Amino acid sequence: xxxxxxxxxxxxxxxxxxxxxxxxxxxxxxxxxxxxxxxxxxxxxxxxxxxxxxxxxxxxxxxxxxxxxxxxxxxxxxxxxxxxxxxxxxxxxxxxxxxxxxxxxxxxxxxxxxxxxxxxxxxxxxxxxxxxxxxxxxxxxxxxxxxxxxxxxxxxxxxxxxxxxxxxxxxxxxxxxxxxxxxxxxxxxxxxxxxxxxxxxxxxxxxxxxxxxxxxxxxxx
Amino acid sequence: xxxxxxxxxxxxxxxxxxxxxxxxxxxxxxxxxxxxxxxxxxxxxxxxxxxxxxxxxxxxxxxxxxxxxxxxxxxxxxxxxxxxxxxxxxxxxxxxxxxxxxxxxxxxxxxxxxxxxxxxxxxxxxxxxxxxxxxxxxxxxxxxxxxxxxxxxxxxxxxxxxxxxxxxxxxxxxxxxxxxxxxxxxxxxxxxxxxxxxxxxxxxxxxxxxxxxxxxxxxxxxxxxxxxxxxxxxxxxxxxxxxxxxxxxxxxxxxxxxxxxxxxxxxxxxxxxxxxxxxxxxxxxxxxxxx
Numbered sequence: 062x063x064x065x066x067x068x069x070x071x072x073x074x075x076x077x078x079x080x081x082x083x084x085x086x087x088x089x090x091x092x093x094x095x096x097x098x099x100x101x102x103x104x105x106x107x108x109x110x111x112x113x114x115x116x117x118x119x120x121x122x123x124x125x126x127x128x129x130x131x132x133x134x135x136x137x138x139x140x141x142x143x144x145x146x147x148x149x150x151x152x153x154x155x156x157x158x159x160x161x162x163x164x165x166x167x168x169x170x171x172x173x174x175x176x177x178x179x180x181x182x183x184x185x186x187x188x189x190x191x192x193x194x195x196x197x198x199x200x201x202x203x204x205x206x207x208x209x210x211x212x213x214x215x216x217x218x219x220x221x222x223x224x225x226x227x228x229x230x231x232x233x234x235x236x237x238x239x240x241x242x243x244x245x246x247x248x249x250x251x252x253x254x255x256x257x258x259x260x261x262x263x264x265x266x267x268x269x270x271x272x273x274x275x276x277x278x279x280x281x282x
Numbered sequence: 283x284x285x286x287x288x289x290x291x292x293x294x295x296x297x298x299x300x301x302x303x304x305x306x307x308x309x310x311x312x313x314x315x316x317x318x319x320x321x322x323x324x325x326x327x328x329x330x331x332x333x334x335x336x337x338x339x340x341x342x343x344x345x346x347x348x349x350x351x352x353x354x355x356x357x358x359x360x361x362x363x364x365x366x367x368x369x370x371x372x373x374x375x376x377x378x379x380x381x382x383x384x385x386x387x388x389x390x391x392x393x394x395x396x397x398x399x400x401x402x403x404x405x406x407x408x409x410x411x412x413x414x415x416x417x418x419x420x421x422x423x424x425x426x427x428x429x430x431x432x433x434x435x436x437x438x439x440x441x442x443x444x445x446x447x448x449x450x451x452x453x454x455x456x457x458x459x460x461x462x463x464x465x466x467x468x469x470x471x472x473x474x475x476x477x478x479x480x481x482x483x484x485x486x487x488x489x490x491x492x493x494x495x496x497x498x499x500x501x502x503x504x505x506x507x508x509x510x511x512x513x514x515x516x517x518x519x520x521x522x523x524x525x526x527x528x529x530x531x532x533x534x535x536x537x538x539x540x541x542x543x544x545x546x547x548x549x550x551x552x553x554x555x556x557x558x559x560x561x562x563x564x565x566x567x568x569x570x571x572x573x
Contacts, residue, residue, distance in 0.1 A: 065375055066436035067429055071335055089462050098534065102522035105468045109475035110518065113483070117290050120377040123387065150469045154476070158444055159297070160371040160437035164327070165334045222389060227337040230382050230425055232389055234409045255511060262512025270519060 062214045062240075062248075063118070063155070064125055064170055066163030069218060070225025077217070078168030084176050088145040096143060100273075107135050108147035112154060114255070116161075119247075123231050123239035125214060129252035130174050132210075133182025133203040134259055138273055144179035145171075169217050173210045182206030195264050195271065200257030207252045208244045215240035291484055297370075307445045312356030313555075314446035319455040321552040325559040326443045332563035333435050339424070341570050342431040348562070349438040356446050363445070367438040375433045376426075383422035386410050392419030449473065479518060486510050 069077070096104070111131040118128030135144040149171050155161040162170045182202045189198035218229040219236030231239070263270050308315060314322060333345045353363045381387045385394070387410070394417040404414045444452075456466045490506060526534075548556075 065371070065378075065433045066330065067334055067432035071331075074334065085462075089464055093464065098530075099523075099526050101464075101467065102471060102525045102529070103519060105471035106475050106479070106518040106522045108468060108472040109479050110515070112472065112476055113294075113479055116294050117287065120374045122377055122381045125378060126374065146465065146468060147472075150465065150472055153469065154473060157440055160367075160440050163433075163436060164330050164440060165436070227425075227428070230389075231387070235387060238409055258507075259511050259515055262509065263515065266512070267516055267519070270516075 062125055062128065062130070062170070062174055062211055062244075063115075063152075063162030064166040064214060064218060066165050068125070068163065068221070068229045069166050069169055070221055070228045071165075072225060073217060073221065074165045074168060076168075077166075077172050081168045081171050081176065084145060084172075085149065088142045091142040092146055095140065100139065100143070103273075104139060104143055104147050105150075107131075107139060107144075108150045111135060111148050112151035115151065115155065116159075118161075121239055121243040123235045124243060125218070125240070127211075127240075127243040127248040129203075129248055129255060130178055130207065130210070131252075131256075132174060132178035133186065133199065133206045133252070134256045136179035136183035137186055137199060137202075137256075137260065138263075138270060140273075141179045141183040144183075145175050148175035148179065169214070173214045173217070177213050178206045178210040181209045196257045196261040199260040200253040203256035204249045204253035207249050208241065211240045211244040211248070212237060288487070291480075291487070293370075295480060295484060305448055307356070307358050308448045308451075310357045312358070312446070314352060314356040314442070316551070317555050318546070318548040318552040319447055319451045320458055321548045321556050322443065322447065323452070323455050323459065325556050326439050328560055328563055330436050330439050332567060333432060333439070335567055336432065336570055337428070338570055338573060339428040339431055341566055342428065342435055344566065346431065346435040346438060349435065349442055353442055353445075356442075358442075358445055363442070366441050366445075367434060371437045372430060372434045375430055379426045379429050383418050383426050385415070385417045385419050385422070386413050388419065388422055392421035394418070395420050395423060475518070478521075479514070482514060482517065483510075486514065 092104075114129050114131045116128075118126040121127050130148065132144055132148055135147055139147070152162055152167060152170050152175060156164050156167055156170075182205075185205055186198050186202035189201060192198075193201065215236040216233065219231060219233035221229040222232045229236070260271065317325075329345070329348070333342065336342050336345060350360070350363075353360065384398075385392055386407075389411070394415075396418040397415055398418065399416045401414050401416075404412050406412050447455075453466060453470050456469070457463070487510070490510065
């Protein structure tokens with residue numbers, strides 16, 4: 062899902078940064094209020110873990126790449142605002158050290174993977190948790206969240222032919238099916254299985270970890 | 283799947299080992315190593331942004347030559363610089379961009395370069411424009427190469443910045459440029475965790491491999507992998523608790539102090555460097571607008 066440099070026109074890149082700046086500001090404030098210094102190393106560990114799972118990616122012709130992000134798991138454990146910061150950190154390191162995901166596209170990439178994904182995942186998980194149980198709920202949440210994020214990415218570069226000729230040439234008719242197909246069939250199931258398996262393992266061996274996110278709710282307002 | 287995982291892991295380990303190794307270049311005496319890190323960071327952001335505005339492939343090649351020139355002036359041998367730039371990302375980007383060279387994926391009819399197949403009748407497929415031939419078009423090849431050049435150039439600048447900057451200098455620069463303290467703190471820590479976690483995962487996978495004979499069934503293999511992932515999580519959580527206690531016992535109060543805090547103000551040389559980079563970018567973009 063990493064959008065490379067040069068896929069988005071300058072205008073879209075700028076708009077996505079403009080959208081993310083208040084999100085980052087709120088995230089830093091919320092996390093500063095809700096998480097103590099004790100959770101800081103945990104945030105860093107999860108960020109590193111997210112970095113590693115994102116390295117397992119494969120290219121999608123007509124789109125970008127497919128991979129899991131770990132955003133839903135992150136949001137379940139530490140709350141969605143903490144996930145915003147943690148995944149942003151992972152994306153920044155990837156963009157600078159590995160050239161994976163563009164530096165000018167960081168706003169867009171963070172919007173999709175560090176904002177949309179953990180929030181969608183978190184709220185679906187919370188909604189289903191009681192009825193479906195933690196394991197199933199986390200799997201469904203991760204599956205839907207990664208697909209929603211992929212569609213957002215597809216829309217961002219799919220509109221380029223209409224507004225910024227010379228950048229991503231694939232219109233929405235190609236970008237959305239390409240990204241949706243790759244995520245529905247490959248990255249989605251991987252994310253669902255890995256997330257539910259880890260949540261299941263944690264529920265069995267360290268249930269206290271799954272309560273952290275609730276203590277520090279990410280509810281807006 | 284497990285081959286894919288093994289291969290990717292091996293690649294990451296190699297790359298990271300390389301990245302650590304590469305502090306060697308950051309310690310050399312060259313142009314970029316001598317420039318103040320804050321100034322260098324800003325200059326590279328300017329270069330990468332300007333490169334995005336460039337639509338002419340020749341102009342992008344000029345930008346790429348600038349990165350090669352800066353690498354040479356910083357005493358980074360091309361044979362270790364170019365593979366880093368060209369190996370991974372441009373290959374991926376190439377696969378992403380490849381379909382566009384064919385007419386069927388283009389929004390309007392282009393100039394054919396090479397006809398691959400003629401159906402003799404109009405084919406209607408969902409999502410695609412109706413077409414009667416599959417051909418490679420001039421416009422498609424032109425766009426794909428422009429795109430590839432632009433991505434490669436952007437990656438070349440990012441890698442050059444990292445190769446010539448020590449990690450600790452970069453962290454203190456981010457602090458100096460007023461990035462949120464918590465961001466810098468977490469980034470500094472997770473950078474180190476990546477190495478540690480990677481080491482843990484490879485060891486766990488290796489130890490499992492050494493105890494498994496023959497092929498595993500998919501479900502069983504998933505369950506084993508799941509255990510590894512879960513254990514990894516718990517291990518890292520315990521580790522993060524220990525690290526917190528270790529930090530606390532050394533006087534951590536929520537603030538990150540860098541040992542190599544770079545308080546030296548930028549000098550004349552730094553300003554000359556920055557203004558020539560900005561001047562070059564403005565000049566390049568003006569020529570683009572005129573052309």
